[in-house]
Every structure is written in structure tokens, then in C-alpha cells.
Amino acid sequence: MPTRDKRHQEVITRIKAIMKNISDDVLLRQTMPAVELPKIGYDNTIWSDQKRMLTIGNKTVQVGPHSAKKIPTFSQYLVMANAVRRLLDEEMESTIRGMYYATLSTVGDEKNKQKFWNSQEDSDDAIKAIELMTNVPREEFSVTSKPKGMISGPINLLVGGDLIDCNLGSRATSQLIPTNIRDLEIVDVKADFVMVVEKDTVLNNIRKSGFIKKYNAILMTGSGEPDRATRMMVKALNERWKMPVVIFADADPWGLGIALRYKIGSESLSYDSDRLVTPDAKVLGMMFSDIYEYNIPEVARLAATDEDINRANDMKKKPWLQDRQWKKELNLFLEHKEKCELDAFFKHGFKYLADTYLPDKLREAGII
Amino acid sequence: MKNKTTVEVINKDSKNVSSSHQVNSNYKSKIRYDKKAESEFFVDNSALAGFTGERILYMAVRELLENALDSCESSHILPVIHLQLRILDPDNDMWIISCKDNGVGIPSEKVPVAVCSFLTSGKYVEKQQRGLFGVGLKMIAAFSTKDTDHPLRVWSKSHDEPESYFDLRTDIGTNKPIVLSRRIVNKTECEIEGESGFKVEAVLRARLSPVTKNKIHDYISHTSVVNPYAVLNFESDEGVVAFERRTSVMPNPAKEVLPHPADMDLKTLRKAIVNHAYQKTTLHGVLCNSFQKMSAEKAREIVVKAGLELKLADKYNEHELIRVVNVCKHTKFQSPNTDHLSPIGEKILTAGMTSEYTVVLRKDIHEDSGPHTQLSAKILKPSLTAYSSRTCVINNRPTIVECGIAYGGDLGSFKLYRFANKIPLLYDEGSDVAREVISEVEINKMGISKKEVKEQFRNAETRSDRAIEYLPIHIFFHICSTKIPYKTAGKESIAAEGDLKRYMKSCLSDLYRKVSAQIRRELKIKENENKLRLYKFYIPFIVNAISDSIRIDVKKLTSAFNGLAVKYIGNELAVTTNPGAFANPAEIEVGLSPKGKIIGGIKSSKKALYPDKRTVDKTPNRSGRHETKEKHESDFENDKKSTQITLDAFRKSKLRKV
Numbered sequence A: 001m002p003t004r005d006k007r008h009q010e011v012i013t014r015i016k017a018i019m020k021n022i023s024d025d026v027l028l029r030q031t032m033p034a035v036e037l038p039k040i041g042y043d044n045t046i047w048s049d050q051k052r053m054l055t056i057g058n059k060t061v062q063v064g065p066h067s068a069k070k071i072p073t074f075s076q077y078l079v080m081a082n083a084v085r086r087l088l089d090e091e092m093e094s095t096i097r098g099m100y101y102a103t104l105s106t107v108g109d110e111k112n113k114q115k116f117w118n119s120q121e122d123s124d125d126a127i128k129a130i131e132l133m134t135n136v137p138r139e140e141f142s143v144t145s146k147p148k149g150m151i152s153g154p155i156n157l158l159v160g161g162d163l164i165d166c167n168l169g170s171r172a173t174s175q176l177i178p179t180n181i182r183d184l185e186i187v188d189v190k191a192d193f194v195m196v197v198e199k200d201t202v203l204n205n206i207r208k209s210g211f212i213k214k215y216n217a218i219l220m221t222g223s224g225e226p227d228r229a230t231r232m233m234v235k236a237l238n239e240r241w242k243m244p245v246v247i248f249a250d251a252d253p254w255g256l257g258i259a260l261r262y263k264i265g266s267e268s269l270s271y272d273s274d275r276l277v278t279p280d281a282k283v284l285g286m287m288f289s290d291i292y293e294y295n296i297p298e299v300a301r302l303a304a305t306d307e308d309i310n311r312a313n314d315m316k317k318k319p320w321l322q323d324r325q326w327k328k329e330l331n332l333f334l335e336h337k338e339k340c341e342l343d344a345f346f347k348h349g350f351k352y353l354a355d356t357y358l359p360d361k362l363r364e365a366g367i368i
Numbered sequence B: 001m002k003n004k005t006t007v008e009v010i011n012k013d014s015k016n017v018s019s020s021h022q023v024n025s026n027y028k029s030k031i032r033y034d035k036k037a038e039s040e041f042f043v044d045n046s047a048l049a050g051f052t053g054e055r056i057l058y059m060a061v062r063e064l065l066e067n068a069l070d071s072c073e074s075s076h077i078l079p080v081i082h083l084q085l086r087i088l089d090p091d092n093d094m095w096i097i098s099c100k101d102n103g104v105g106i107p108s109e110k111v112p113v114a115v116c117s118f119l120t121s122g123k124y125v126e127k128q129q130r131g132l133f134g135v136g137l138k139m140i141a142a143f144s145t146k147d148t149d150h151p152l153r154v155w156s157k158s159h160d161e162p163e164s165y166f167d168l169r170t171d172i173g174t175n176k177p178i179v180l181s182r183r184i185v186n187k188t189e190c191e192i193e194g195e196s197g198f199k200v201e202a203v204l205r206a207r208l209s210p211v212t213k214n215k216i217h218d219y220i221s222h223t224s225v226v227n228p229y230a231v232l233n234f235e236s237d238e239g240v241v242a243f244e245r246r247t248s249v250m251p252n253p254a255k256e257v258l259p260h261p262a263d264m265d266l267k268t269l270r271k272a273i274v275n276h277a278y279q280k281t282t283l284h285g286v287l288c289n290s291f292q293k294m295s296a297e298k299a300r301e302i303v304v305k306a307g308l309e310l311k312l313a314d315k316y317n318e319h320e321l322i323r324v325v326n327v328c329k330h331t332k333f334q335s336p337n338t339d340h341l342s343p344i345g346e347k348i349l350t351a352g353m354t355s356e357y358t359v360v361l362r363k364d365i366h367e368d369s370g371p372h373t374q375l376s377a378k379i380l381k382p383s384l385t386a387y388s389s390r391t392c393v394i395n396n397r398p399t400i401v402e403c404g405i406a407y408g409g410d411l412g413s414f415k416l417y418r419f420a421n422k423i424p425l426l427y428d429e430g431s432d433v434a435r436e437v438i439s440e441v442e443i444n445k446m447g448i449s450k451k452e453v454k455e456q457f458r459n460a461e462t463r464s465d466r467a468i469e470y471l472p473i474h475i476f477f478h479i480c481s482t483k484i485p486y487k488t489a490g491k492e493s494i495a496a497e498g499d500l501k502r503y504m505k506s507c508l509s510d511l512y513r514k515v516s517a518q519i520r521r522e523l524k525i526k527e528n529e530n531k532l533r534l535y536k537f538y539i540p541f542i543v544n545a546i547s548d549s550i551r552i553d554v555k556k557l558t559s560a561f562n563g564l565a566v567k568y569i570g571n572e573l574a575v576t577t578n579p580g581a582f583a584n585p586a587e588i589e590v591g592l593s594p595k596g597k598i599i600g601g602i603k604s605s606k607k608a609l610y611p612d613k614r615t616v617d618k619t620p621n622r623s624g625r626h627e628t629k630e631k632h633e634s635d636f637e638n639d640k641k642s643t644q645i646t647l648d649a650f651r652k653s654k655l656r657k658v
Helices: A006-029 A070-089 A096-102 A120-134 A200-208 A211-215 A228-239 A253-263 A270-276 A288-293 A306-317 A324-336 A342-348 A352-364 B013-020 B022-027 B038-044 B053-073 B111-116 B136-147 B210-226 B266-275 B283-290 B296-305 B318-330 B346-354 B433-440 B450-456 B500-549 B554-576 B636-657
Strands: A035-038 A045-048 A053-056 A060-063 A150-152 A155-159 A162-165 A184-189 A193-197 A217-221 A245-248 A282-285 B080-089 B094-101 B152-157 B164-171 B176-184 B197-205 B231-236 B239-243 B356-366 B370-380 B384-394 B397-407 B415-420 B423-425 B473-481
Touching (some): A006 A070, A006 A120, A006 B554, A053 A270, A060 A070, A096 A120, A150 A200, A184 A228, A193 A200, A193 A352, A200 A211, A200 A217, A200 A352, A228 A253, A228 A270, A245 A253, A245 A352, A253 A306, A253 A324, A288 A324, A306 A324, A342 A352, B038 B136, B053 B080, B053 B094, B053 B197, B111 B152, B111 B176, B136 B152, B136 B164, B136 B197, B210 B231, B210 B356, B266 B318, B346 B384, B346 B473, B384 B500, B397 B500, B433 B473, B473 B500, B500 B554
Parallel strands (some): A193 A217, A193 A245, A245 A282, B080 B231, B239 B370
Antiparallel strands (some): A150 A217, A155 A184, B080 B094, B094 B197, B152 B197, B164 B176, B397 B473
């Protein structure tokens, strides 16, 4: 029998210890068992000046069958923990959706039948709880998400032993960033800087225009909300390979949020900021002020929805967004109540974005 | 309802045409003025009495049952009623319906007229009764005559008379009865066992849809809720349902009263004068004697205000009399008295609420005869009830609003019961004022929040958004008055006239406050039940996850965990509710609902209504824990104080008992 991965063995040991503790609570100590987890959310998110990123605070929550609301949650955590243990025992890998399906079941009798998980969100939360309980990120116990990050440019990756030159196909397509980062290694990088854009459509447009060759850049996207692998790749390129990183997202509160995800982290993953956040990344655009400076025609602007406005107001209140630049931008947005996507530059011509706007911004920031 | 003459327009066009189009004078024809008999009018306009298509049998059941109850109650006889509805000839939709009561019966010489002639009634007086118009029974007789060749069969035995039997039909053209046969029943073939009684049997042609059938069942069940002192037997082709007597307390019969002057009009005034014609009295004498709340002084003042000279009452002309009416409309009088009303009362409604009878249809599948429906009665016992009432004046008529609440126990879901003068209202619930009242009184008056309710009763089968409809609660509204503000001619829903809604709301709020402590406790019990269920559902998941990961005895862990859960809930209960309620948590098994039964009503604090009537009932209440209170205070202040004291005492005793 081949020796099992040491990290995996460690996770199994930790899960078993948790289970043992709970059964001891019930059998020996005769008290209601509970697991204590760091609290996740705004009120337990702290800005760290020293690390320049969001970190998790000291608040904790007790999850256990003592409260009616937590009974289902508690059993969900345990069921998920056992599923993870089984996954590692069988030396398999799974996506978070796979874990959801593996643990699907119904609860209750004929009269009060309900689902064990209301949706995949519940099972994702349970997986997060396992991360917190074992203090091991889920990639380390082979639970990953579907890859959606993309990379294109002069960089070579070693994925599961295969060498992939991300520059080769760059005329036609981009390389998906694998999510099982344990199998991923950056071999070498020959670029001058890394540019992250919000969406793959924009990335494709820029790639087609010959931007990579012209400026010797690596293009990346998280296709919306970036997954963890993409964030880690950005961080690795910036910190280990000393690449300057610039970020372009849409000029709306959502886009700004995505850009900041790379730079300062997020409330929901504040416990993992050390692995995910790239504090030196520069958010260059698209600024709300760009809408007016680059004279985006009115037909290409979108009216802000109530949700956008609420989000912007929320962001204004966050202590870590009190920077003068962000305040100014958010106020501008709230004043005009207009948003704009990067794609809006196509109104000025298909090559305008890659040939005019981006070089302008990069020059301004001293990258090229 | 003096609608004796109708105008029949032979040619409708003639009126319009005559003046403007002289040329077409050929089309002119004479309008013939006919007089129609009452019977013919009502048969032609049967919708006025509710006898339309689908609803004929429902209305027949209703009329017969109401007559029977009225007949018993007017003489304070505990009703025993047998109602029968069977199919006679399925091919021709012939039904045989009969109703037998132990009421006062009808004197034999009056029977044919009382049964067959429209607008003949012993109920044309100012007091609360179910029937009023003298139409219902006649309608059955007329329809039976119209649609079938069967005579109406009547047995009647009134006091000091032998039982008589009649075969009757109605002469619809003249509103007169046709007596086919008539005889004294000899002792051996008596239909009526008691001292007096009445039985009628008719054949009707009608269809009975499932909807109507349910309405008939509902009607009988609802009637039994407000008449728990009546024995009701309902016999149909699907079985017999017996509603037992649950209390021997009967409401005091309503008394006939004089009209209130604020409600005076020319007709009532003239009628009063005619009644006094032989006495040669003055106008103010007539006023004093014919209207309530009218002192001699007040009467004189009114005559002076009207600017009338003194003469004999029958010497005034209409123009002078209308001035008296006008003055009365502008004068303040004391509120009308309520002797002519007969509310259900707390004891009776509570008896009805603590054992609600409902008719259920059971579908049995027999091996040889296939599916077969069987009628049976189901008794619902709630875990708590409460009662409250208000007296008010709506449209110059004294009105009593009664409201009751039954909660928990066997009750599964929300239900609203509406009664007007003890008659159940079954249709048009959506537009009834009671609906508005319920949606406007916030349930947090019960000390519980909407969120809490929706959380605990998530599985309630309600499609409504209103939190109250998630609760297993039955709300009863009874409005009694000599003039109920019905919304439509169909008399199925009540309009929010005058202050009626305000009084109903205050009544309901009052109840909510009264039950708040118990509801809170009930909700806590429910919460713990839900929690126990959660434990029951989720502990297997937890145990399996653990035992799958580390080797451990499933049975041992499960039982330890179950014990822990029960102990945990037991402790929680002990802290939040009464010590001792769950002294021995080990007795409660997971999944078994621990029920602290709380039965009993709370005394209404507003009951200066009938200070003279409270001595009647000493029957022990069914609930057992209901306080038997026999106080005879006469003045209101005293009454209020003592109510307060008994309320406190009541609470204390309850605390001890639970």
C-alpha cells in the first residue's frame, strides 16, 4: 500500500479528533457538544495596517445542537467532515459541487420531509467550516471548485507533471488556471507585468489585439468573482516572481468589489487572506471618472440599480475603504448613478481598449 | 316585507314610446295591473329567500333547523332535534327531508296556515330570533307542491293537546293551505314522544353537489358549536351523525321589547297610536307607553319641541306626526336595553368551543362494494379557550358582539366561525367584517411575534401571508341584534357598519391579551416539540457521521444523545415556564409531544350585560378547571372589582395546577 499523502493523513487525524471530542462530550461528559469556529463576516473582519489586507478577528461562534437553529448546521458540519474523511481515505478528489451531491439526502418523516441541504451554498458553508475546524484550506484536502480563471502570456506552468506554455495558444485561446493547486507549479515567467481583467470577453479582445507581444504582458481573468486558485496565482506572480500586477474591472460597485478582492481580500474569506491577497496589486480601472474622461457615449452607460446604490453606500461605510481615492470614486458614482462596463470602449472601436485606454492607464501608473 | 302587490308590465316599450313617437301609436297597449298572491310572488322570486338551484336542500336544512331551535328556545326546552336527509328517487332527483323537534309545537288549528301560508309568523315582534319573516317553512311547502305530487306531512303536538297529523299542500295561487287529510294520532302510532313537539317531512326535487353537501355538514357542525345544549342527530344516506349535548345551560330566551325612540318612524308611531285608540290618551301618553327609554317628562318635552297643540293622540295628522319623528331623531336617549337580545354567553360558547363537533366524510373501501363514504363525527378539543363580549349600539339598534378563541389541542389549523343571531354564516367569508378585524388586530397583542409564529408553524397548510393563519386557532364571532347589517340580500356576510368593526376589534384585542400568557406557553411547548423533532431527525446524521469516522457503538451513542437532548429541553422548560412541569424529563421520549394541557376560559371583564341572569347555571364545566363562579353582584363597580379578584385567583390556581 502506497504511503498516503502526509497532509491528507493530517486532515484525517484532525477530523477524527473532532469526532472523538464530540462523542466524548455526549458519552462521558454528558454535555451538549459544540464546535467553536471563528466568526465570519463584516463584524469580525479587521483591517491590518501591517499586512495591508483584511484579516479575521477574535470573535467566535458556538455551533452545536444546543440551539434549535443550529441543530441542522451542526449535523451538516459533521456529515461534511465525514465525507471529507472518506474522500481522503479513498484518495480521490472532488469539486465542491461533488461534495454537495455526495452528501445529499432528505431529513424527517413522511409528514415533515425536507432537504438536508437547501442549496449548494449550505454545503459550501459546511466545507468552509471544515477548513476552519481543521485549519487546513480545502485545496489541501482535495476539494476544489470548477476552474474558471484564465491565463495567457509568456509563462510556463507544470500541471500534474505536464509542462504547459501559456504563450503558445495565446493567439487562439487562454489556459484555464487549474484549481487543484497542489498539482500546479510555475516553472518560469518571462513577462514585464501581469494584467488582471474582470471578464474573459475583455481578456479575449485584448489578447486578439496583440497586446501580449507588444507589451510583454501576462493577461489573467477570474471570470467575475475570482476563485482561490486565480487569486493565489496572482499573489505568487507578484510576490515570488516580482511581477507588478495591475487590475482592470468594470466601473460599477460590483466590479470595484472584484478588483478589491485581489488587493485587500474579502470578508467571507478573511481567514485565508494570507494565502489569497496581493496587497501590492494596483487597481487602475475602470474608474467612474473614466466614464467622463474617456467620453463614453450615454447609450453605452447603464443606469445604476437600487442594489448597486446600496452596495456603494455599504462600501462607503467600510473602515478599510476610507481612502480618499475610493471615496471620491464612490461619491462620483452615487452622484451620477451611472455605471459602465469595460466593453463600453468597443463603442469607440474594437481596438480602442487595447490600443488607447489600457496603454494610457499603464503609462500613467509607470508600468510601461 | 310588505310586498304584496307587484306590477306586471305587459309591454315594456309602451312607456318610452308613447310621448315622443306619436306616430307609432299602434304599438301602444294597456298596462294591466295585477295583484299577486304572496305565495306566487315568493315562488317566482325564490332567490329572495335563498332557494336557488344548488342551494335548495341547504336552505331547507337551514330553515328546518332554525325553526326547531327557535321553537325549543322560546320556552326554554333543551332541544332534541332529528334531521333526516335521504334520497327518495335518484333518477328524478327526489329527496326526502324531515325534521323533528321537541319544541312547543303548533296548536292544531293553526298548523295548516303556519306551515303553508307565506308571511304568517309568530315571530313578528321586536326580539332576536333566528327566523323572522315567515317564509322558510312555507317555501319548503310551496316547492314540494310545485315540484312533486307528495303532500307535506306534519305531526304537531302542542301543550295540552293530543298529537295531530296533517297531509298538506299549498295553493300557490291564493297563498292558502290545502288540507288533504287531518287526524288525531292514536297513542300507539305517536311520532312525538315528549310533551310537545313538531315534525315535518317533505319531498323536494333538487340536486346535491358535493359542495352543497359540505356546506350542509358545515352548517350543522357550526350550529352545534353555538348550541351545545342541543342534541342534534343528522341522518343521511351516508350515515348518522350524533351531536351530543355538552351542557344543560341554555341561553335566556330573548324578551320582546318596545321600540327605541331613535328608531321611530311614521309607521311605528302611527301603529302605536292605533294600538291606543280605545284609550283616548294624549300623544305623550302614547309615546310613554309605546317606546322604551321614554319618561313622561321626556315625552312632554318632545311634544312641546314639535310645536304641537294638545289633543287626543288619534287627532293628529301625518304632517304633525312627522315633526314628532324629526324631534326624536335629534333628541338624545339612553342607549336601548338589550333584553330582547339573546347572546350565546360565555358558558355556552365555551362549552361549544371545548368540544367542537365536525362532520367528516370517511372514505372506506370495501372489498365487495368498492369505495364507500361514511359519515362520522369528530370531536376537537382545544387546549385553551377564552371569551369576551361587547355591547354597543349600531344603527340605533343595540348589538352584542361576542368573540371566542380556541387554541391548540386537536385543532390543526386556523379557522374563522361567523354567526349572526346564532345562525352560522358560511359563504362570502372574504368580504365579511370579521376578516378585516382579524387582519387588522396585530397578533403581537398575544405577546408573540409574526416571525416566531411563522418559524414554529412553518408546515402549516396555509397559503396566506397572515401570521394568525399559521396558528392552530379557531376564532368565533357572534353578532346579535334585531337588525344585522348584512352586506348583501343573501345574508351571508356582515358589513363594517358604524362602530361595529371598532367594537369587534376591541373584543378580539381583549381576547388576545387574555390568552397571551397561555399562548406563550403553548408556543414554548410547540417550540420544544419542534426542537425535539429536529433532534429526532438530525441525531441519526450526527451519530452516523461520528461512528463512520471513529469506531463507536451506534446504539450507545444514539441513546446517550437522545437522553441528552430530552434532558436539555427539560431543563430549558423548567427555567422558562413552571417548575415541575417537566419534573421527570426521562419520561418524555424523543418525538413524543409533551403537552401541558391548559383548558378553560378566562372570565370576561366586561359582563355587566345581564346582571340578573347570572344565577342560572351551576353545572360543572366540562373542562373541569374552569372556575365555577356564582356571584350575584348587582352594581357594575362591584362586579368589575370582583372580576379582577377572580381573575387573579384564577391565574394563581392555574399556575399551581399546571
